[in-house]
Amino acid sequence: MTSLYTLTDLSKGYTRGKESITIFEELTMTIPEGDFMAIMGPSGSGKTTLLNLLGGIDRPTSGSVECQGVRVDKLSEGKLAKWRSQNVGFIFQFYNLMPTLTAAQNVELPLLLTGLSGKQRKERVATALDIVGLADRKGHRPRQLSGGQQQRVAIARAIVADPKVLLCDEPTGDLDRKSADEILETLQLLNKDLGKTIVMVTHDPSAARYARRELHLDKGRFVEQVQEPAQ
Amino acid sequence: MFNQIGAVTMINLRSIPQRAGLSLATIISIALVTGVLLGFLAMSNGFRATLQGTGSESVAVMLRAGSQAELNSGLSSDQVRLIEEAPGIARDAEGAPLVSGELFVIVDGIKRSSQTEANLPLRGVGTQALALRDGFQMVEGRMFEPGTNELVVGAGVIREFSNFDLGETIRLGPNEWVIVGIFSTGGSVFDSEIWADIAVIQNLYNRGTGVQSIRARLTSPEAITELQAYEEGEPRLNLDVQSETDFFAGQAGGTAVLIEIIGWPLAIVMAIGALAGAWNTMYSSVDTRMREIATLRAIGFSGFAAAVGTMVESLVLAAIGGLVGAGATYLVFNGVSASTLGSGFTQVVFSFAVTGGSVLAGMIMAVIIGFFGGLVPAIRSAYVPLLTVHRSE
Ligand SMILES: Nc1ncnc2c1ncn2[C@@H]1O[C@H](COP(=O)(O)OP(=O)(O)O)[C@@H](O)[C@H]1O
Ligand SMILES: [Mg+2]
Numbered sequence: 001m002t003s004l005y006t007l008t009d010l011s012k013g014y015t016r017g018k019e020s021i022t023i024f025e026e027l028t029m030t031i032p033e034g035d036f037m038a039i040m041g042p043s044g045s046g047k048t049t050l051l052n053l054l055g056g057i058d059r060p061t062s063g064s065v066e067c068q069g070v071r072v073d074k075l076s077e078g079k080l081a082k083w084r085s086q087n088v089g090f091i092f093q094f095y096n097l098m099p100t101l102t103a104a105q106n107v108e109l110p111l112l113l114t115g116l117s118g119k120q121r122k123e124r125v126a127t128a129l130d131i132v133g134l135a136d137r138k139g140h141r142p143r144q145l146s147g148g149q150q151q152r153v154a155i156a157r158a159i160v161a162d163p164k165v166l167l168c169d170e171p172t173g174d175l176d177r178k179s180a181d182e183i184l185e186t187l188q189l190l191n192k193d194l195g196k197t198i199v200m201v202t203h204d205p206s207a208a209r210y211a212r213r214e215l216h217l218d219k220g221r222f223v224e225q226v227q228e229p230a231q
Numbered sequence: 232m233f234n235q236i237g238a239v240t241m242i243n244l245r246s247i248p249q250r251a252g253l254s255l256a257t258i259i260s261i262a263l264v265t266g267v268l269l270g271f272l273a274m275s276n277g278f279r280a281t282l283q284g285t286g287s288e289s290v291a292v293m294l295r296a297g298s299q300a301e302l303n304s305g306l307s308s309d310q311v312r313l314i315e316e317a318p319g320i321a322r323d324a325e326g327a328p329l330v331s332g333e334l335f336v337i338v339d340g341i342k343r344s345s346q347t348e349a350n351l352p353l354r355g356v357g358t359q360a361l362a363l364r365d366g367f368q369m370v371e372g373r374m375f376e377p378g379t380n381e382l383v384v385g386a387g388v389i390r391e392f393s394n395f396d397l398g399e400t401i402r403l404g405p406n407e408w409v410i411v412g413i414f415s416t417g418g419s420v421f422d423s424e425i426w427a428d429i430a431v432i433q434n435l436y437n438r439g440t441g442v443q444s445i446r447a448r449l450t451s452p453e454a455i456t457e458l459q460a461y462e463e464g465e466p467r468l469n470l471d472v473q474s475e476t477d478f479f480a481g482q483a484g485g486t487a488v489l490i491e492i493i494g495w496p497l498a499i500v501m502a503i504g505a506l507a508g509a510w511n512t513m514y515s516s517v518d519t520r521m522r523e524i525a526t527l528r529a530i531g532f533s534g535f536a537a538a539v540g541t542m543v544e545s546l547v548l549a550a551i552g553g554l555v556g557a558g559a560t561y562l563v564f565n566g567v568s569a570s571t572l573g574s575g576f577t578q579v580v581f582s583f584a585v586t587g588g589s590v591l592a593g594m595i596m597a598v599i600i601g602f603f604g605g606l607v608p609a610i611r612s613a614y615v616p617l618l619t620v621h622r623s624e
Pocket of ligand 1: 014016023041042043044045046047048049050
C-alpha cells in the first residue's frame with residue numbers, strides 16, 4: 001500500500017508566557033492510502049492537535065508533515081488554503097454548518113472554490129447528499145435537522161469536492177448511540193466503497209471498532225492496535 | 232474568487248436578523264446623522280434659492296464701503312445727490328433719475344405661530360423706490376401718503392406676523408402707525424418688509440437727512456462698470472457698488488454658509504458617534520461568526536473573502552441607514568416653509584429644499600461611516616484563528 005501521509009519527528013508544543021508545554025514529541029508514522037484509522041486517548045492527549053496538523057490548519061513546532069510529496073508544514077497560508085480545499089474534508093464534533101444556509105447550500109460551499117459551473121455543482125451536491133441519504137432534505141436549514149442529520153450534511157460537505165482524506169474530530173461525540181452508529185456506518189462505507197482515507201479522533205471504544213486500526217495517543221507516544229472491523 | 236466572496240457575503244447578510252437589535256441601532260444612528268446633515272443642507276439650499284431668486288441685474292445697490300449689510304451702512308444725502316448725477320443711471324419719463332435713498336430700521340413684530348417677538352425690517356422709502364422693484368404691486372389698499380404715519384406691509388409679513396391687518400393701528404416702538412396697504416414683489420425678500428415714508432422715519436429715528444442704502448436703476452446691466460468707475464474717481468463717494476443680484480447672492484451666501492458651518496460639524500460629531508456604533512456592531516458580527524469564518528477558512532476560503540463579506544455587511548447597513556435618513560428628511564422637510572434670521576437679523580421666509588446634491592452628500596457620508604466602521608472588524612475577520620473551528624459555539 002502506498003502511504004498517503006508521512007509524519008517525521010513531529011513535535012508540537014505551546015508556550016504560554018514563560019511556560020512551555022509539549023503535547024507530543026518526535027512522532028514518526030505513516031498513514032497508508034485507503035486507511036481508516038481511529039485515534040484514541042485521554043482528553044488533552046493531543047488528538048485534536050494531531051488532526052489539525054494533518055489537515056493543515058495548524059503548524060508543527062518541528063518535524064514534517066508530508067502528504068503525497070507535499071510538505072504541508074512548509075506551505076504558505078494561501079497555498080495551504082488551496083491544498084486544504086483540494087485534499088482534505090473536515091468533519092467536526094459540532095458539525096459547523098452555516099445556520100442560515102440550506103443543506104444543499106452548505107454542501108456546495110467547497111465547490112465554490114473550484115471552477116465548476118452552477119449546473120455541475122448542483123449535480124455534485126445532489127450526489128453527495130444522496131450518498132449520506134439526505135436527498136430529500138436539501139432545502140432544510142440546519143435548525144430543521146436532527147444532530148445526526150446535521151452531521152450527515154457535514155459529511156456530504158466534506159466529500160463533495162472529492163478529497164483524498166477525511167479528518168473527523170469526535171464525529172459522534174454529540175450524538176445518541178443510534179445516530180452515531182449510522183454516521184460510523186456511513187464513514188465505513190466511504191472508506192470501503194469510495195476508497196477515502198479516514199482519520200477519526202474518538203474517545204469512544206465502540207466507535208473505534210468501525211476503523212481498520214486504532215492508535216492510542218498517550219503522554220506523547222503512540223501505541224498501535226490492529227483489530228478486526230466491527231460488523 | 233467572486234463565488235467565495237458572494238457566498239461569504241450572503242452568509243453574513245442572511246445572519247443579520249440574528250443581530251437584529253444592534254444592526255437596527257446602527258441603521259438608525261446612521262439614518263439620524265444623514266437626516267441631520269440633510270436637514271441643514273436643505274435649509275441652506277432653500278435659503279440660498281430664496282435670496283438668489285431676488286434682485287435685478289440692472290439695479291445697483293450701494294452701501295458704505297465695507298459695511299456688508301444695510302443695517303451697518305450710513306450715507307449722507309450729499310452722496311445720494313452725487314449718484315443722481317452719475318453716469319449709467321436710468322431716468323424716468325420726466326427726466327428724473329431713478330435713484331432711491333433708503334433707510335432700514337428693525338422693529339419688533341409678533342409671530343403668528345409662536346406669539347413671540349421677532350425682528351422685522353422697516354424700510355423708509357421715497358417715491359422712486361417702486362420703480363426699483365420689478366413686479367411691485369399693491370395687493371390691497373393703497374400706497375402711504377408722504378409725510379404721514381402710514382405703513383404698507385409686505386405680503387409675507389401678513390402671513391407670518393399678527394396685528395398687521397389692513398386699517399389697523401399698530402404700535403412699533405414709540406410710534407403709532409396706520410396700515411393702509413399690502414404690497415407684493417412676487418415672493419422676494421421685500422415681501423418680508425414693512426415700508427413707510429423715508430422723511431417720516433428719518434424724523435422719528437433722528438437720522439437727519441441720512442440714508443443707509445442707495446438703489447439706482449441702471450441704463451443696462453453693463454452700466455454697473457461705468458457707475459463703479461465713477462465712484463472710484465469721485466473722492467466724495469466711499470461706496471461699495473454692486474448689482475442687486477450680486478448683493479443678494481452675497482447676503483444669502485453669508486447666512487447659508489453660516490447654516491452649513493453649524494450643520495457640518497454637528498453632522499460630523501454625530502457621524503463619529505455613528506461610526507463607533509457601526510464599529511461595535513461589526514465587531515460583534517465578527518465575534519458571533521468566528522466559528523463560521525474559521526470553518527470557511529478551513530474549507531479553503533480566503534481571509535480576503537471573509538474580510539470583504541464583513542465590509543459589505545457594514546456598507547449595506549450604512550447604505551440602508553443613509554437611505555432611511557434621506558427619505559425621512561425628504562418627506563419631513565422638503566418644501567416646508569420656514570422663516571429664519573436673514574442677514575441683517577431680519578426674518579426671511581424660505582422653503583427647505585432637499586436637493587440631489589445634498590442627498591448624494593448624505594449617502595457618501597453614510598457610506599464613509601460604514602467603511603470606517605467596518606474596516607477593523609473586516610481586517611479582524613481575515614485573521615480569525617483557524618483553530619476556532621473546534622469551539623463548541
Ligand atoms: N492554542 C493552544 N494553546 C495552548 N495550549 C493548547 C492550545 N490548544 C490545545 N492546547 C493544549 O494542548 C493539549 C492537547 O489538546 P487537544 O489536542 O485538544 O487534546 P485532545 O483533543 O486529545 O483532547 C491540551 O492540554 C490543551 O490544553
Ligand atoms: Mg479534542
